[in-house]
Amino acid sequence: MMLVVKRILTYVVMGVGTAFFALPVLWLLSAPLDDTPTYAVRPPRTFSLDNFASIMDNRYAVASLVNSTILSLGTMVLVVSAAALAAYALSRARVPGRDALIYLLLLLSSVVTGTAAMVPIFLLIFQLGLIDSHFGVILVLTGGLLPAAIFLLKDFIDTIPPSFEESARVFGASPLQILRQIVVPVARPGLATIAVWTVVQVWGSFLTPFILLRDPDKQPAAVLVRTFYTEGGSPNLGLIAAFSLLYSIPVVLMYLLAWSRYGFRFHGGIKT
Amino acid sequence: MIGVFLVFPGLWTLYIGATNFRLTGVSAREPDFVGLDNFERALTDQTFYHSLWLTLIFVFGSAVVGQNGLGFTLAWALRDARKWIRRTLEALVLLAWILPSSVVAFLWIAMLDRDGGTINALLGTVPGIAWTVEYPLLSIIVFNIWRGTAFSMMLYSAALSSIPPSHLETARLAGSSGTQTLRDVVFPHIKRHALTNTLLITLWTFNDFTPFLITASDYDAEIIATFIYNKAIVGGEMGYSGAISLLVLLMNLLLALVYLRVARRRLA
Numbered sequence: 439m440m441l442v443v444k445r446i447l448t449y450v451v452m453g454v455g456t457a458f459f460a461l462p463v464l465w466l467l468s469a470p471l472d473d474t475p476t477y478a479v480r481p482p483r484t485f486s487l488d489n490f491a492s493i494m495d496n497r498y499a500v501a502s503l504v505n506s507t508i509l510s511l512g513t514m515v516l517v518v519s520a521a522a523l524a525a526y527a528l529s530r531a532r533v534p535g536r537d538a539l540i541y542l543l544l545l546l547s548s549v550v551t552g553t554a555a556m557v558p559i560f561l562l563i564f565q566l567g568l569i570d571s572h573f574g575v576i577l578v579l580t581g582g583l584l585p586a587a588i589f590l591l592k593d594f595i596d597t598i599p600p601s602f603e604e605s606a607r608v609f610g611a612s613p614l615q616i617l618r619q620i621v622v623p624v625a626r627p628g629l630a631t632i633a634v635w636t637v638v639q640v641w642g643s644f645l646t647p648f649i650l651l652r653d654p655d656k657q658p659a660a661v662l663v664r665t666f667y668t669e670g671g672s673p674n675l676g677l678i679a680a681f682s683l684l685y686s687i688p689v690v691l692m693y694l695l696a697w698s699r700y701g702f703r704f705h706g707g708i709k710t
Numbered sequence: 711m712i713g714v715f716l717v718f719p720g721l722w723t724l725y726i727g728a729t730n731f732r733l734t735g736v737s738a739r740e741p742d743f744v745g746l747d748n749f750e751r752a753l754t755d756q757t758f759y760h761s762l763w764l765t766l767i768f769v770f771g772s773a774v775v776g777q778n779g780l781g782f783t784l785a786w787a788l789r790d791a792r793k794w795i796r797r798t799l800e801a802l803v804l805l806a807w808i809l810p811s812s813v814v815a816f817l818w819i820a821m822l823d824r825d826g827g828t829i830n831a832l833l834g835t836v837p838g839i840a841w842t843v844e845y846p847l848l849s850i851i852v853f854n855i856w857r858g859t860a861f862s863m864m865l866y867s868a869a870l871s872s873i874p875p876s877h878l879e880t881a882r883l884a885g886s887s888g889t890q891t892l893r894d895v896v897f898p899h900i901k902r903h904a905l906t907n908t909l910l911i912t913l914w915t916f917n918d919f920t921p922f923l924i925t926a927s928d929y930d931a932e933i934i935a936t937f938i939y940n941k942a943i944v945g946g947e948m949g950y951s952g953a954i955s956l957l958v959l960l961m962n963l964l965l966a967l968v969y970l971r972v973a974r975r976r977l978a
Contacts, residue, residue, distance in 0.1 A: 444888065451787045452799060455780075458856065459802040461828060462817040463809075469820075477819075477826035541970070549966050552917030553935040554959040557942045557952045642810035645919045649943050660812045664923070682813045693808050 466686065469679035476675070489680035498654055499681055502662035505572070506685075509647065509658050510640040512576040517587050517636045518629055520580070525591035526621055530600065540592065543585035551582065552645060560649050570653050578646050583639055587632045594628030595621070631696065638692050659685045748953035758954065761937040765916070768851060768933050773915040774908055776855035781862025781907070785870055800863070807860035815923035818853045822924075842924060846931035850921035858915065862907055869903035870896070902972065909969040913962060934958060 461479055469475040470489050472482035493499045528536055550558075559578055568574030602624065606616050622629070644660045651657050654665065663685065666678045752758050784803065788796045806814065821828050822841035830838035842849050873896060881891045918935065925931040927940055938958070942951035 448787050448791075451783060452791065452795065455784055455787075456799055456802060459799070459806055462814070462821050462856065463802070463805055465817055465820050465828070466809075466813070477821075477823040477828070478831050479820075479828045545963075545966055545970065548913065549959060549962040551962070552919055553938055554917060554955050554962055556919075556935075556938055557948060557955045560943065561948060561952075638808075644811050644923070649939075660810055663812050663816070678816060682816060686809050686813050689808060689810060690805070693804075 466683055470683045475679055489676035492677050493681055502659045506658035510637045513579045513640045514633050514636045516580040517583050518633050521587035521591050524588045525595050529592050529595040544589055547585035563650055575647050575650050579640050591628050598624050634692050634696050638689055748950050752953050761932050761934055765933040769915045772851040772854035773911040777858045777862045777911050780859045782866045784863045785866035803860045803863055806856055811920040818924055846925040846928045850931055865907050869900040873899045905972055913965045
């Protein structure tokens with residue numbers, strides 16, 4: 439008797455849980471394909487791809503995806519190159535207080551974030567005259583992601599035996615040559631992880647570009663998608679749905695890629 | 711060479727130090743030095759307390775109770791579920807976590823809409839309830855539970871799988887009930903994990919800006935994140951919002967330090 443009750447309870451938990459988590463996402467799958475989408479989740483009445491065509495007609499929509507790409511790739515290049523240099527140095531140099539330094543950086547990056555960092559970041563960028571510039575956003579995002587990237591990459595470089603570099607040094611290679619020709623090829627999986635992680639983080643980030651970019655021509659998809667329904671009265675549901683789906687796909691794909699390669703270790707934020 | 715590579719992280723610390731400096735030096739941006747006036751104002755401002763109180767309810771309801779509880783319940787229920795059920799449900803929970811925030815915010819706006827929202831359709835409420843207007847705080851609490859449960863679920867799954875099966879077996883043979891087993895066998899094992907988890911999700915929820923995307927500037931859901939945004943970016947009161955940011959920063963620091971302490975003790 440107890441057992442039956444327990445089993446039923448378990449199924450109820452799972453059933454309700456599935457519904458709770460699945461319902462909102464179902465809209466993202468059905469509405470883009472619906473000719474006349476509504477707010478409610480339902481199978482498409484008349485199947486059509488017109489919503490995707492309307493993205494092409496909206497000049498801001500296409501531009502915002504380009505902007506998202508610029509921000510993601512720009513931040514990725516900065517984060518990966520800076521983290522590689524710093525992590526290599528920190529992994530090889532014997533300096534007192536090295537671990538403390540890394541922990542301090544991690545601590546700062548998880549404390550000076552989101553809500554708490556909004557005002558100082560805005561002021562900083564404002565005084566540097568970088569409001570409405572992609573470069574400003576890239577700098578801010580790089581700053582936030584770098585400590586975690588250094589931390590993850592240092593762990594990785596620690597596992598590479600220094601003997602490779604020593605033998606290169608014997609043959610007279612310069613430090614930068616060693617880094618470029620020995621360390622980078624060996625550390626490639628680690629660098630790739632950081633690169634994917636950075637792109638995912640920047641692609642989805644909302645707050646930083648939201649407060650730093652005013653010009654709709656420069657806004658990334660995360661910010662622009664709001665204007666499809668806050669401007670001009672009623673929201674354009676078809677456009678929002680199709681655009682959201684298109685915008686979400688890269689993130690899901692990258693997670694799946696990272697997941698199949700590295701398993702569950704791949705988390706969203708600074709999860710140490 | 712080492713010097714060159716070490717200079718960079720050094721400069722980096724300086725940069726972060728600079729952002730910190732801005733925080734404390736925000737009031738100095740105004741021509742007159744106002745000293746602690748901004749802090750005094752914050753501590754006597756009714757709207758600030760109002761916002762702080764809402765934030766507490768929001769963090770407590772959605773993170774401490776909601777994500778923690780649901781995360782554990784799911785991890786516990788899925789423990790010996792069939793593999794495909796487990797996989798499907800886990801994938802759904804994770805999906806809620808990885809989708810970009812502006813997308814999930816709109817998904818919930820659609821769910822909660824008064825006229826055509828899915829929730830009203832399910833409940834059969836005619837005329838529909840405008841959830842985000844009538845129950846804004848409840849809306850963002852439910853949203854945040856949906857959004858963030860994945861982390862707790864994964865953490866508790868890992869924690870539960872580290873309990874030796876023989877302990878559970880012994881408890882079962884000794885005839886202890888489900889609640890007794892949970893209390894006496896499971897809980898002592900996952901106590902640390904629960905503490906770590908609560909601290910982390912509290913820190914993240916506290917700093918999350920996504921609720922703003924759902925309830926916008928609704929006064930009844932003006933949590934600290936929205937409060938600072940409205941004061942600073944909309945209202946332009948940099949000095950005052952800077953002071954509040956500093957208070958938030960201190961709370962963050964406190965949470966992070968407790969977290970580090972707990973984490974270190976676990977390693978030792």
